[in-house]
Amino acid sequence: MSILRDSHLADRGQSKVAKAEGSSRQTQTKAVQRSLRLTLYKMFARAALTARSGVISRPLSRRMANVTGHTQPTMADLPVPSGSWAEAHSKKQTKNNLHLLLGVSVAAVTLVVAKNSGLVELGLGPKIGK
Known part of the structure; x- marks a missing residue:
């Protein structure tokens, strides 16, 4: 019986501590909820920007800005056939x-x-x- 009484008293002591910590837990949960809302807002904003950039059409060209000595390819750049075609x-x-x-x-x-x-x-x- 004494073991049960001691555990019951320990539970009472824990419940008093829990009540004192209850207000701090509420503030913690509010802070977590605020952080979660902010994270969701940021994720939605990024998704909206990504979707918008996918809709905007861009020209299909490559910009080779800093390439020096580049010339357009011509027919002269192709290999010249040699030997007999029939062979x-x-x-x-x-x-x-x-x-x-x-x-x-x-x-x-x-x-x-x-x-x-x-x-x-x-x-x-x-x-x-x-």
Whole structure:
């Protein structure tokens, strides 16, 4: 019983302290609320400014103010072709034809292996058998 009485007295002492601190807590919560309102106001103002700047149209140009020695590109800046066009074309076509042949042969081999292993049924019709 004495333990209960001591804890009850301790609770009374804490409640008196809490009442004394209650007024300071109220001022703290008011200060926090004021700070929160100010923060929300700032966030809204920033969002409004950002939205406004997104609506305002700007010219789509790059300003290269401090670049020295810059000249506009011309056709003379492009690389000049050299060699025979027919030779380069035939080399490219040979390479492309080899890739095509390799791809078709791999696809055919894959299809034949899948059909023979029974993984794929092509549905070519009923089996006419023995």
